[in-house]
Amino acid sequence: MSHSRRQWLRMSGAAVTLLSIPLPAIATPAALAQAQAQAYGERPIRDGRITLTVPALAENGHSVALAVSVDSPMTERDHVQRIDVWAEKNPLPLIGRFELSPLSGSAAVRTRIRLADSQTLSAVATLSDGTLWRASAQTIVTLAACTDFLI
Amino acid sequence: MSNASFGRVRIAVPAPEMAGAVIQIRTLIAHPMESGFRADARGQRLPRNIIERFECWLDDTPVFGCDLQPGIAANPFIEFALRAERSGTLHFLWRDQHGNEHREQRNLAVPG
Numbered sequence: 001m002s003h004s005r006r007q008w009l010r011m012s013g014a015a016v017t018l019l020s021i022p023l024p025a026i027a028t029p030a031a032l033a034q035a036q037a038q039a040y041g042e043r044p045i046r047d048g049r050i051t052l053t054v055p056a057l058a059e060n061g062h063s064v065a066l067a068v069s070v071d072s073p074m075t076e077r078d079h080v081q082r083i084d085v086w087a088e089k090n091p092l093p094l095i096g097r098f099e100l101s102p103l104s105g106s107a108a109v110r111t112r113i114r115l116a117d118s119q120t121l122s123a124v125a126t127l128s129d130g131t132l133w134r135a136s137a138q139t140i141v142t143l144a145a146c147t148d149f150l151i
Numbered sequence: 152m153s154n155a156s157f158g159r160v161r162i163a164v165p166a167p168e169m170a171g172a173v174i175q176i177r178t179l180i181a182h183p184m185e186s187g188f189r190a191d192a193r194g195q196r197l198p199r200n201i202i203e204r205f206e207c208w209l210d211d212t213p214v215f216g217c218d219l220q221p222g223i224a225a226n227p228f229i230e231f232a233l234r235a236e237r238s239g240t241l242h243f244l245w246r247d248q249h250g251n252e253h254r255e256q257r258n259l260a261v262p263g
Contacts, residue, residue, distance in 0.1 A: 063224040074234070087222060091188050095222035098231070103214045105173035105234025111217075112224040114186070 032086055032093040036124070039084065039094075043132055045124060050083075050135035052123045061115040061145035068123045070107035070133070074100070080107040082126040089119040114145040155251035156182050156200055158226075162243060162257055167235035170263045176207065176215075177230045180245050180253065186221035204246040205229055209259065210239040235261045 036045075053067040070080045079102050085095040098109045107125070115121075122136040158181025165174045180202070187199025205217040205227070215231040233241075243255040 099216035106232035110230035
């Protein structure tokens with residue numbers, strides 16, 4: 001009897017250990033760096049040409065207005081191909097990936113995002129000549145979208 | 152389509168004043184965009200249920216695309232630009248993670 005009881009205790013202990021493995025509730029700047037390294041490899045990312053606009057103070061992290069625009073003529077020869085939006089402290093660093101074309105006419109995108117915490121956001125644009133450009137913006141979140149996240 | 156969570160759609164396509172004018176197209180679709188990081192009242196994880204893909208085409212030419220992640224807010228709002236050089240039909244597509252699709256069409260009438 002005591003043997004089976006010990007076995008049971010050992011099993012339940014293992015179960016508790018499994019359950020208590022922490023979930024990646026909040027990414028870290030290191031996780032962001034890793035995700036960006038995967039996305040862009042060794043290519044250099046320069047600051048400039050992009051404007052990233054978020055409210056300096058976001059009252060509700062469940063829905064934060066975000067606007068990105070890139071200084072580009074948007075011609076066949078010279079246009080923005082892609083804009084990625086990154087958050088360093090969300091559970092997933094990548095928020096969205098926007099694909100543009102010469103038909104876009106203007107590299108301007110707006111959406112609404114979730115923010116798990118006050119943090120620095122960044123947008124990285126891939127141009128048709130292969131260069132990468134980045135802009136960053138800080139926002140303070142009063143009611144974080146992580147209040148009902150599983151931790 | 153039985154497990155699709157798409158709701159009401161709103162699309163605003165401003166009328167271009169002349170050929171070559173750049174217009175901002177605004178789209179919104181009702182959808183929970185359940186992130187998969189939330190728990191219900193009993194502590195059970197709510198499964199992820201998100202729209203993963205949005206596309207806009209002018210006839211058979213791609214205009215704009217977006218890969219959505221759980222970091223996009225519920226009822227995804229997406230605004231993007233279009234250089235209106237010719238009239239045509241704008242096709243809008245939303246696809247969720249289960250492969251369900253919702254499609255809409257709007258006319259684009261360019262003067263001249």
